Amino acid sequence: MFTGIIEAIGQIAAIEMYQGDMRLYIQTRELDLSDVKLGDSIATNGVCLTAVALPGDGFWADLSRETLAHSRFDSLAVGEKVNLEKAMMPSGRLGGHIVTGHVDGVGQIMERREDARSIVYRVRAPKALARYIASKGSITVDGVSLTVNAVDGADFELNIVPHTAGEAITGAYQPGRSVHLEVDVLARYMERLLQFAPAQGAAEQTDTGAQQDGLTLAKLAEYGYSRR
Incomplete structure (x- = not known):
């Protein structure tokens, strides 16, 4: 989990291709890596990447075809600058908003x-x-x-x-x-909830046969989350 508050600007130092996948080496410059371990996540231009090697002045990360298909990383060039943010600590401040590192x-x-x-x-x-x-x-x-x-x-x-x-x-x-x-x-979770909401004025029936109220636009309006 991330906050969207950038900690440092890094630079792409190396790009290697392996059977359609990509491996990147990112020099992290001012980003402190002393508390980063193998397997930790670092958001790179908003994409959650896993550190698979830590040579000292940066980290290596593997990018799958899925990541390449939903990002612009396939057009990266050596020397390009990137935004960096380490994963948020539980004791840290949420200075921006909840960011998952999963690019849409x-x-x-x-x-x-x-x-x-x-x-x-x-x-x-x-x-x-x-x-x-x-x-x-x-x-x-x-x-x-x-x-x-x-x-x-x-x-x-x-x-x-x-x-x-x-x-x-x-x-x-x-x-x-x-x-x-x-x-x-x-916003994504709200949409998903509304997809399964019963029609206005109706009740949802559980597997046990009991009736329970579902999330409706009327209820959202009642609590100030939407307008009728």
Whole structure:
């Protein structure tokens, strides 16, 4: 589990291919690896990778075909910079939002403009992800926890403050750049619950024959989570 607060900017040092899979060597630079063990997870541009070797100044990680199919890692080049975050400790602060490191899709930077000292990006998400993105909600872009400013169909806007631009690779994006997107996990669970909710006013029957109330839009509205 991660928070979306980037700890360091690393660099791709080596790329090796093995029968369709990929192995990456990532130099971690300022990231402290003294508490990292083999098998630990490190989010790399928002993708949860497992450290399979720790030579000292970085880590090796294996990327499966599944990971390559749902990320832009197949287009990585040696020397490319990446956002890094170690897995959250149970005693740590949740400074961003709950991030799993399981990328949902690849978006594209459509526009960049300056707004005082901030940078505003317009990002286009895959259409299948658009329903999970809400104005003032949270989204993870290349591992960075960000707030959505506005939504227009599958496009959404982000405001990058100077601190974020300086501490992550986010400040260097230009139109045409592909980025990893992870939507708010709570939105996904809410959708799944609603898929199995009974019709409004109906009750769900359990395996024992007992009746129990299910999650409905009416109930969500009653507790302030949606509007009728």
